[in-house]
Structures are given as structure tokens and as C-alpha cells.
Amino acid sequence: MGTSDSHMDIAKIIAGPTLVLEKDNVHSDALCQQLRAIGISQITVVESVEALERCISDGHVAMIICNIDIDSANLLTLLKNIRSTAPYHTLPFLTLTSGTDRSRIEQFVQAKVSDIILTPLKPDILKNRIARLLLATSQSQLQLSQFDFGRLHRFSSSDLIASNQDSPTILVVDDVPDNLMLITSVFRKEFHLKLVKDGEKAINICQSDNPPDLVLLDIMMPKLNGFDVARILREHPHSEHIPIVFMTALDDIYSRKRAMKLGAVDFITKPIDIEMLRFRIANLMRLVHARKDLQKEFDQMLELNTLxxxxxxxxxxxxxxxxxxxxxxxxxxxxxxxxxxxxxxxxxxxxxxxxxxxxxxxxxxxxxxIETGAFVLKAGKVQLFEIFNRLSVQFKNLYAEKKLDIKLTKPKNYLYDELFIAGDEFLCYSAFQILIRLACEHAAPSSCVEIVCLKKPDSIILNIDSSSMLDISCVSSLFDQLSSSDNKEMRSRNGYHGKIMLEANGATVTASLDEESNLLNISAIFPQKEDFNPYPE
The missing domain is CATH 1.20.58 (Methane Monooxygenase Hydroxylase; Chain G, domain 1)
Incomplete structure (x- = not known):
């Protein structure tokens, strides 16, 4: 079978090898087959992150596709290194994942991964994603002057109509026309239905570029019976994940066990109880919708990071x-x-x-x-008393109408007018400005906001204490990240940015409220660095 014009267009864009890292040979082979089917012929399969890194070092790479459920820590490090290297700053880096570890997904998003696709993988989704990626990253390449973008758009959205419909697709496999018509009459308004009378056609559809979301499978059919169909589907990466519901007149224990062994999610006996079937399919479709929602969430994370x-x-x-x-x-x-x-x-x-x-x-x-993990601390001498003296004057004037007494308490018997930490002075000043404002916002009128400095052998502790009107239930949310829709007043009563800026300087930041005295304590603990010299030569 020859390569289509649309596939040839993709081949024009991608100049160089595509590196593939999958969890095993079966999935690697299936992925390579899908890539070749859309015109990507230069493919190098690697078996480890180390091998992937060597291939990148050896020469030009056009695209990377890898499963981040494999050695995710080293893959994340590799991605960060790639993004910090000029030639590969925009290299398409497409990842596959089961999506079970949200924090890991967020780390890859922040490290500027190109795309995240939820597995099990549908071939048509892979084609659409690759087309979109290449379209986005290739606009500066010379060969695009000869590329027909219109054909790529048509290619990436033209396969099976069912993939573009909001309703999930159900494949019904039964050699009895009356049974097919019964299912159609019940579900045609809710789902996109595909009807076939034999197992071979069912296998072809399930292993196509656009497999169904669910298979309703009869067991007793000519040629291939339902058990044989299920076994073949489970042996192929394109169809191994598709939920199968057996519909059969067989009701013996052996048939039920065999169905479950082949990975069936349900077993329904004939004659079919339509209401029961409706309930069971509704429950299964919740999982389908949850999966689609998870993919949408990944897409939104990527879009937000791009913004x-x-x-x-x-x-x-x-x-x-x-x-x-x-x-x-x-x-x-x-x-x-x-x-x-x-x-x-x-x-x-x-x-x-x-x-x-x-x-x-x-x-x-x-x-x-800081939020994207790209911040590198260049520590210098930060004179805390100088920062607090400036901020005390600033907030006394700012909250004059509230009549707050803002005072600075230095360590007992401290003879020096200096107290140093190793950090970024600009960030520390900005962070303490946010945290002192936070204390002032929540302080009772005509009360005291006290900044207390404690010098320990291994740390410096900074406490901002205030008589607060804050409810105990609100303390835990003082450092929550606010959304873009939150107003200015809410932002002035939140310390998220102050917290992360001090944490970037090595501090531990906490907030607590004494319910008896209503004393709000915002604490920052800086570990003392033995090798830090506040008086460099």
C-alpha cells in the first residue's frame, strides 16, 4: 500500500530520526507501525533513558516520543537538559503516560514537554497530535514553503467521523440482525454505534486508527466466536485496552470464567434485560468520560504553561x-x-x-x-535588620488608619546591628513585604505586629506575630495559590508568593493561630550555611 499525499506532507516536515522509548517491545513495535503509517520512516527505538541521551548527543534528532511511566526521574532530567540546550529548545518531545501520577505530569509540563497523551493510545489521536506538533514547531523551517498546511489539517481530522462526535462509540458484534436492531433502537440517540455481524470485521475496526470505546460482543458466531475475538483483541496494543461486554445465551460458570479471564468487564445473558444493559453501559461510560476529561486536563495544563x-x-x-x-x-x-x-x-x-x-x-x-523550577539561587549577603527597618516604616505609614504598632525585636544580648542570611536580597525583601502585609491585613485594629528575630546555632528564625481576627479554619489556606480570577483584596490577604520566594532561598515557612490568644504566627526558618561568609574579600 502506497503512502498517501497527507503522509508525504508529514514526511516533508520531519527531517531526521524520531527516537522512541516504550515500555516493552510489543508496544514499541505497535508505535513504530503507527508512525510509519503516517509517513515517518526514520525511527530509532531505544531501550533506556541513557540510550536515548546517547542518540541525542550523537547527532540530529527530529522528534522524541517516550513513555514517562518508565524511569520518569531520569526522563525529566533529560527533558530539562534538552530545553536548556539551544539546538533542541523547541524539539518536539511527545510523552505517553497512564496518568496515575499527577505531580509527575505537572513536573513534565513545567519542564516544557511538547505534548502529553494518555494511554492506552488510540492511533488517530497519535496522528492528530503529531500533526499539530509538527505544524507548531516547523513554521520557521525552510521546507515549509513547499508544505500544504490545508492538506495536513484535512489529514489530521478526516479519518472516522465517530472520533469527532461528542458521544462515545460502541461496536456491537452479533450475527443475528434482530439483536443488532434491538441495540440500535435503544442506544442510537445516546451513542455512536457501529454494527457488524462477524468477528473478523470487529477485529479490523478495533485495530484501526479509530477503535471504539466499548465492544458489545456475542459469543456464539460462525468462523470466529466471541472468545477468539476477545483473545485476538487482547493480544494487540491497539485493542488490548478496549472494554468488552459479552452478550450471550450461555450462562454456565465455565463460560463466565473464560470471559473474565479474557478481560471482559461484564457478562450479560440473553434474552437481554434492556434496562439492566442500559445501567451497566452507563457505568462503563463514566470511565470513558473520566479518561477523556483527564486528557482535557492535561491539555489545559499544557496550554496554561504555554500562556x-x-x-x-x-x-x-x-x-x-x-x-x-x-x-x-x-x-x-x-x-x-x-x-x-x-x-x-x-x-x-x-x-x-x-x-x-x-x-x-x-x-x-x-x-x-520559581514556579516552573527554572530558578537558580545566586546567594549573596542579605542583611535582615535593614530589610525589616525599611518595611516597618513602610507599613506604619500604609496602615496608619488602622493604628497598628509595628515593631522589630532583635535577639537578646545581640550586640551587632547586622543579622545575615545567604540568599537573594531582592526576593527576600519582596517576600517579607508580602508576609508582613499579610499579618497587617489580618491584624485587629490598634494592635501590635511584632517582627521577632531569633539567632540559633544552626538557624535563624523570623517570626511575624500579630493579634489576628482570622478564623482558625482560614489559616491553612493563607498560602494557597490563588487563581487569576481572584481580586486584589484577596491577593493582599494571601501569602503564597511570599512563601515560595522564601522557600527558593532555602527557608521553611509556616503559619499557625493560637485560638486562645488569637495570635497569628508566620514563621520563616533559615538554616545557617557553614560555608557562607557575609564578609567576602
Whole structure:
């Protein structure tokens, strides 16, 4: 059978080998067969992450497809390394997974995986995903000038109509036409039905590019009986996952056991109780819908991560660069000796406003890097007393109407005016600004917000204590990540960003409430680093 025009188009886009890592030879062979069927001929199958890494190091790679249920930790490390290497920054890295470990999925999303497909894998889904990936990542390639994108779109969505319908597909296999008509009359409005009279046709449909979501299978049929059909389906990667419900006049224990041994999810005897069949299929379809919902959730995670990357890029280049240019221009203007005092004051105010905007863009970039695991701490000397003195004055003025007494308590018998930690000064300042604001927001009017510094042999403990009006049930959510829909007031009463910024500096951050005294305690513990010298030469 020749390669179709649509498949030839995919072959034009992908220049180089596709690396495949699957959980065993059977699944590797099935995946390679699917890839060849859509025009991808250069395929290298590897058996380990180490072998995958060697292939990448040896030469050009066009795409990677791997099952992340295999050695996920090393695969994640490899993906991060790939994304930090310029030639492979946009390399299509498609992953397959059973989806049982959500935290692992989130790590791969944050590491900029190209796509995640839930297994068991439907061939038509693989084709659509690869087409979409290549379309997205190849637009800068020279050969695309000759590529017919319209044909690729038609190819990736044209197989079986059932795959584009919202309703799940049920394949009904029975050699008795009356039984087929009965099932059709009951379920045609709820599901997309495919009707066949023999086992061979059923096998072909189940192992096609668009297999059904459920098979209703008769046992007593000519040529291939239902047991033989089920056995063949279970032996092939394309069909091994499809739920099978046997419908038969057989009602003996041996037949039931044999059906269950072949992986049947249910066994219904004839004559069929339609109401019972409806209930059983409804229960099975809940699993089908749950699987589709999980895939949608993965897709939304990928889309959200892409939006975050776009936002981070825009902040860094579309906003931050013009602001930096504005600062330099204002500095040049301020150096003009002909300026009068009013002009100098106006320039100073303008420069401060632009500087504040720059700080916000930097903070947004740093938070994004922390959340995506891309942040690398460059520790320096952070003078805590200086930070707290500045913030105390700031919040006394900010909460003057609330009449809060904000004070700083240093360690007992502490003779020095300095208390150091190793960290990023900008992040620490921004984090404590958030946490002190959090304490002030929840503090009772005319009460005290006390910042207490404790120096221990192996750590520095910073407590922010306040008489709070907060309910005990709300304490656990103080550090919850807020959604984009949450308003400004809710954000000022939340410490999520402050917590993750201090954690990026090695601190442990907690919040607790004493119900008797209503004392809210926000604590940050910084371990002392033995090799840190606050006075470098």
C-alpha cells in the first residue's frame, strides 16, 4: 500500500530520526507501525533513558516520543537538559503516560514537554497530535514553503467521523440482525454505534486508527466466536485496552470464567434485560468520560504553561526593555545642569515610578521561574535588620488608619546591628513585604505586629506575630495559590508568593493561630550555611 499525499506532507516536515522509548517491545513495535503509517520512516527505538541521551548527543534528532511511566526521574532530567540546550529548545518531545501520577505530569509540563497523551493510545489521536506538533514547531523551517498546511489539517481530522462526535462509540458484534436492531433502537440517540455481524470485521475496526470505546460482543458466531475475538483483541496494543461486554445465551460458570479471564468487564445473558444493559453501559461510560476529561486536563495544563511562558517573555522583552530604556533616558535628562528644582523633582518622581514598574516586572519573572523550577539561587549577603527597618516604616505609614504598632525585636544580648542570611536580597525583601502585609491585613485594629528575630546555632528564625481576627479554619489556606480570577483584596490577604520566594532561598515557612490568644504566627526558618561568609574579600 502506497503512502498517501497527507503522509508525504508529514514526511516533508520531519527531517531526521524520531527516537522512541516504550515500555516493552510489543508496544514499541505497535508505535513504530503507527508512525510509519503516517509517513515517518526514520525511527530509532531505544531501550533506556541513557540510550536515548546517547542518540541525542550523537547527532540530529527530529522528534522524541517516550513513555514517562518508565524511569520518569531520569526522563525529566533529560527533558530539562534538552530545553536548556539551544539546538533542541523547541524539539518536539511527545510523552505517553497512564496518568496515575499527577505531580509527575505537572513536573513534565513545567519542564516544557511538547505534548502529553494518555494511554492506552488510540492511533488517530497519535496522528492528530503529531500533526499539530509538527505544524507548531516547523513554521520557521525552510521546507515549509513547499508544505500544504490545508492538506495536513484535512489529514489530521478526516479519518472516522465517530472520533469527532461528542458521544462515545460502541461496536456491537452479533450475527443475528434482530439483536443488532434491538441495540440500535435503544442506544442510537445516546451513542455512536457501529454494527457488524462477524468477528473478523470487529477485529479490523478495533485495530484501526479509530477503535471504539466499548465492544458489545456475542459469543456464539460462525468462523470466529466471541472468545477468539476477545483473545485476538487482547493480544494487540491497539485493542488490548478496549472494554468488552459479552452478550450471550450461555450462562454456565465455565463460560463466565473464560470471559473474565479474557478481560471482559461484564457478562450479560440473553434474552437481554434492556434496562439492566442500559445501567451497566452507563457505568462503563463514566470511565470513558473520566479518561477523556483527564486528557482535557492535561491539555489545559499544557496550554496554561504555554500562556505563562508567553507572559514571561512579554514581561522580559516587551515591557522590561522599554522601561530600562526609559530609566537611562531619565538619568541623562537629570544630568542636565540647566534644569530647575521643579523639573528635577518631577524627573525624580517619574524615575521612581518607572523604577517601581521595573521591580514589578522583575518580580513577576522571578516568581515564574520559581514556579516552573527554572530558578537558580545566586546567594549573596542579605542583611535582615535593614530589610525589616525599611518595611516597618513602610507599613506604619500604609496602615496608619488602622493604628497598628509595628515593631522589630532583635535577639537578646545581640550586640551587632547586622543579622545575615545567604540568599537573594531582592526576593527576600519582596517576600517579607508580602508576609508582613499579610499579618497587617489580618491584624485587629490598634494592635501590635511584632517582627521577632531569633539567632540559633544552626538557624535563624523570623517570626511575624500579630493579634489576628482570622478564623482558625482560614489559616491553612493563607498560602494557597490563588487563581487569576481572584481580586486584589484577596491577593493582599494571601501569602503564597511570599512563601515560595522564601522557600527558593532555602527557608521553611509556616503559619499557625493560637485560638486562645488569637495570635497569628508566620514563621520563616533559615538554616545557617557553614560555608557562607557575609564578609567576602
Amino acid at each position: 505563562k511562558e508567553s507572559l514571561e517573555f512579554n514581561i522580559r522583552y516587551e515591557i522590561r526593555e522599554p522601561l530600562l530604556n526609559a530609566v537611562h533616558l531619565l538619568e541623562e535628562l537629570a544630568a542636565d545642569p540647566s534644569l530647575n528644582m521643579i523639573q528635577k523633582t518631577q524627573l525624580s518622581i517619574t524615575r521612581k515610578s518607572v523604577g517601581d514598574a521595573l521591580e514589578l516586572t522583575r518580580l513577576a519573572t522571578e516568581i515564574y521561574q
